[in-house]
């Protein structure tokens with residue numbers, strides 16, 4: 469038993485009893501939970517210096533080297549368990565370690581819990597934080613990454629109006645991800661790449677990189693200048709919200725978009741990226757984990773039947789109607805000094821058409837890299 473500062477008593481994961489069973493062992497903890505462990509799992513998780521490189525958190529043995537042994541005897545107290553194996557090897561385990569492997573607790577510890585949002589309501593909920601607090605304090609970093617985990621959007625203010633200052637923010641978010649567009653981009657209406665982003669045309673809301681095997685995790689945009697013109701407003705919509713509405717109101721279309729591989733591509737004179745994947749990606753618990761929606765970058769596809777072709781168009785159009793609904797979109801103007809960060813696996817972004825000189829900079833950050841940051845801040849496991 470141990471006490472928090474505010475005197476709340478918490479029960480540490482404390483061993484109550486241990487039973488050796490056939491090729492397994494069962495532990496009952498004082499909080500009432502019981503967990504069964506297979507012998508091979510226990511031996512595979514021996515943390516002695518022969519079995520485990522503590523300095524690299526890596527096992528020392530191959531899977532094929534886990535011996536086919538049985539438990540000869542056990543010794544335990546409230547905090548530790550010692551196993552002597554039939555080959556006389558001795559393994560020690562801490563209760564706190566073993567208690568993590570109750571399956572439901574372990575499975576739920578991985579869950580992300582996005583908060584669905586609709587249109588302008590998000591404006592008052594996303595993090596808006598001074599760049600110095602974001603860069604120089606754990607509290608500031610946690611605020612930004614929690615906003616990204618909850619809503620898929622965060623705003624960082626008072627950033628010097630330069631590519632260099634924006635790059636510092638991108639690196640603090642996980643690191644600049646390089647693609648055929650480069651690392652840190654600075655783009656205007658000069659057609660540096662074969663993409664309408666490099667024009668003044670309106671761009672309906674979309675996810676980037678549907679043609680990559682893995683889309684960028686974050687997209688970061690900083691408007692450095694917009695002079696002698698109008699328009700160029702940013703549009704954001706919660707891709708999870710639209711998908712949820714489609715599931716409720718057009719379940720067959722939802723089902724189709726979670727299974728059918730939509731092909732997308734990017735082409736220019738020296739690149740041809742192509743990838744096929746469902747627009748709505750689910751995990752094994754049937755939870756939405758990614759939206760890959762981009763009306764512009766779709767490849768020309770053949771279909772197995774007229775029915776499949778008609779379903780493709782009907783389901784994409786029905787999903788798009790949610791994303792195009794102004795009530796579900798957050799529309800705002802990016803101004804110099806304000807850096808917008810969004811989760812490209814979830815939030816669709818776009819812009820209204822514009823006139824004048826408009827200069828944006830920013831970068832992508834891979835999902836692995838930004839979730840790594842969130843994990844080291846202990847916001848996720």
Ligand SMILES: C[N+](C)(C)CCCC[C@H](N)C(=O)O
Pocket residue numbers: 649653655663664665674675676677678762765
């Ligand atoms: C690199 N920068 C963000 C400026 C433009 C990227 C264009 C992305 C492409 N239309 C897509 O949706 O993937």
Ligand SMILES: O=C(O)CCC(=O)C(=O)O
Pocket residue numbers: 665671676689700701702817818819828
């Ligand atoms: O110009 C903008 O505001 C956004 C451009 C865009 O959608 C993109 O670069 O993916």
